[in-house]
Amino acid sequence: MKKVLVILLVSLISAPFAYADERKALEQQLAITMNIEGIVDGSISTYRNEMLRLYPSLSPSYLDSEYQQVFKFGKQRYLESYMKAYSVYSDDELRELINFYKTDFGKWYLGKGLKFNAKIQADMDNAAKEFNDAFIKRASELQGQP
Numbered sequence: 001m002k003k004v005l006v007i008l009l010v011s012l013i014s015a016p017f018a019y020a021d022e023r024k025a026l027e028q029q030l031a032i033t034m035n036i037e038g039i040v041d042g043s044i045s046t047y048r049n050e051m052l053r054l055y056p057s058l059s060p061s062y063l064d065s066e067y068q069q070v071f072k073f074g075k076q077r078y079l080e081s082y083m084k085a086y087s088v089y090s091d092d093e094l095r096e097l098i099n100f101y102k103t104d105f106g107k108w109y110l111g112k113g114l115k116f117n118a119k120i121q122a123d124m125d126n127a128a129k130e131f132n133d134a135f136i137k138r139a140s141e142l143q144g145q146p
Helices: 002-033 036-054 060-066 068-088 091-100 104-143
Strands: none
Touching (some): 036 060, 036 104
């Protein structure tokens, strides 16, 4: 009887951990399928390019060597944001998405989605420049006012 109670107690205590591990595995599988790391790498690259443009005194090699930890932190933080976003899905919905992306239509849809994201990333470099230029211009105008 004691053995049964001990086994039951251990099962109850470890169940949430097993659930969390399964949930994390589903999220990781979906992130890999959706190439989330590639999307984040594109965002970091866009950010890096904009820093080089805004701070022309920084050389690319200096930025890469002296700010490596900052970019590593940024990448990790962006990845965490994507992983947190998966909370909108139930475990069953995550499984359904994973299975959907294995179908012919799902593969087609995912491929189009990745191309869509690549186009957005390619234009984000220009959008960031234009946005920052507008901000800097406005800040200069405001500084010139009495």
